[in-house]
Amino acid sequence: MxxxxxxxxxxxxxxxxxxxxxxxxxxxxxxxxxxxxxxxxRPTYACFADELPADVRRRAVRSRSPRVRVAAATQRWWTDREYCVLxxxxxxxxxxxxxxxxxxxxxxxxxxxxxxxxxxxxxxxxxxxxxxxxxxxxSSRERGEVPAQTAFGLVLPEEEARRLVAPDEAVMMDWRPPVPGSATATFCYCVPLGDGRVLVEETSLVRRPGLPIVTLRELLHARLRRHGVRVSAAQASERVWIDMSxxxxxxxxxxxxxxxxxxxxxxxxxxxxxxxxxxxxxxxxxxxxxxxxxxxxxxxxxxxxxPPAARMVHALRTRGREALLGLSPRQTSRFFEAFFGLPAELRTAYLSSRHDLVGTMSAMLALFGPATPDLRARLVLGTMLARP
Structure with a gap:
């Protein structure tokens, strides 16, 4: 029975x-x-602390970073939201x-x-x-050429990773190229794991198809060598493939x-x-x-x-994703330089709230207004070609 x-x-x-x-x-x-x-x-799950239910925030956080560093053309530190690893x-x-x-x-x-x-x-x-x-x-990779976020990471001792990340911070996105003149738009992501180790990843935000892991591994090794970090000090590795479709x-x-x-x-x-x-x-x-x-x-x-607001926010974010797919490495750096400079409430609305339609639209308009003509054209084209 x-x-x-x-x-x-x-x-x-x-x-x-x-x-x-x-x-x-x-x-x-x-x-x-x-x-x-x-x-x-096995994956490393991270988020802003204020996104979590209170009981999870109290009892299931592995590390906390009061400062978040982001970099494109310039570097900035966000101190308005704590970043944590679960x-x-x-x-x-x-x-x-x-x-x-x-x-x-x-x-x-x-x-x-x-x-x-x-x-x-x-x-x-x-x-x-x-x-x-x-x-x-x-879904699995067998679906074919779907838009995907991919990453390859190494777990390093804190003392080795200090050339990339300070003890009290997380590096959410560092869009500076791993080697001068790199033609591939990837960023460095570094988070402390709370046990004397740091996860350092080379990440491709979204591409169709996803950037191969082997390419990301090569780029990460190049980035580490450029900063004098010993690849041989790595204690573990992590591979990420996320279907974004x-x-x-x-x-x-x-x-x-x-x-x-x-x-x-x-x-x-x-x-x-x-x-x-x-x-x-x-x-x-x-x-x-x-x-x-x-x-x-x-x-x-x-x-x-x-609910209706969440459906509309999802549609706007999907169109934003399609716009990102069409950007060159230089345009990507410009885009995130503008995004990193948004007021905190607009960044929070776009990154974290599934239901804040007004905040999401305001963030997207704030990005579009000051964009250079070529970047604005790519954003419009990507939005118009967005797949339903």
Whole structure:
């Protein structure tokens, strides 16, 4: 006989685990399905501290940087928002609930009926559930030439990384080329990990297709050598590939959440904080709309995730991403020089708020106005060619 649950979530990353915890807290019989549901999370997750739920901010932060350095033509330091790296083990401990049933298996399909869904797992097991959630993350590279953010990083001892980053700061973006005359637009990203080590990454913000990891590794090595940092001192490496093409989903029988729902910032690739902050409101929406049945519950939760303002902000950010795709390295440096100089409230609106339509539009207009004619032309062209 197949097992029965109120909510079944496929995907055990931070987004799926956070939503499972929130659903369990609402009293739902909740299952979390993944091939290895307790596998540790390996990526380095970072965000501005004010984007996090209060309990995560208190108990699951690995390191904090009161200053954020950015650089394009000039260098600036932002001190208005603390930047932090999450402690993956502490975050998992904060989010896991004994009442959530962990199901080890790979989802291969589902059938839907008036009263719920039946999830099929490889091996033949079937799980009955009222609401089915897809929290499996963004798609794989097999989708082809999608816009992607890629990065290659090395973990270095603090004393070695000091040539690139001060002890009390994080380097969010340093667009100065890794070697003079570089024809590839990449930036350096440095964050302290809180244990005497620093992650230093060479990052390509968004390209179609993503810049190959091997190219980023070569550029990072060149940057480190230029600053006198010993590549041989590296203690670990990190590879990043983020599909930036995930569209905003329409409400159907399966509720999408996290990266699978297109909740990544279409231009920057940030998304974990948004998923953590959205988990409890989504679970509450399921509870409010539960009585009429699964269709109403999914539609209600989708409405909380994607109210009109969020849909419009997502569309604007997507057009902004397409504009970035068409910029030359020189134009990219100019663009970010202008962005880094925006007032703090406009930077915050564009980078962090999924619902601030006025702030997002104001930030984009503030960037467009003082742009040079060639940069303005590229921004207009990229926006007009944006894919839906």
């Amino acid at each position: 197949s097992r029965q649950f109120d909510v079944t979530i496929v995907g055990s990353g931070p987004a799926g685990t956070a939503l499972a915890a929130a659903c369990a807290d609402e009293g739902f019989a909740t299952a979390l399905v993944a091939p290895f549901p307790r596998r540790p999370w 402690d993956n083990a502490a975050l998992a401990g904060e989010l896991r609930r004994d009442s959530v049933t962990l199901v080890r298996g790979r989802a291969v399909g589902a059938e839907h009926g008036p009263g719920g869904s039946r999830l099929r797992l490889a091996g033949g097991e079937r799980l009955r559930t009222t609401v089915l959630v897809d929290a499996t993350g963004s 995930a569209p905003r989903p329409a409400p159907r029988r399966v509720l999408r959440f996290g990266s699978a729902a297109g909740m990544l910032h279409p231009a920057s690739g940030y998304g974990v904080a948004a998923a953590l902050a959205s988990a409890a409101p989504t679970a509450r929406a399921l509870a409010r709309h539960w009585a009429p049945g699964p269709r109403a519950a999914v539609a209600g939760a989708h409405g909380v995730l994607w």
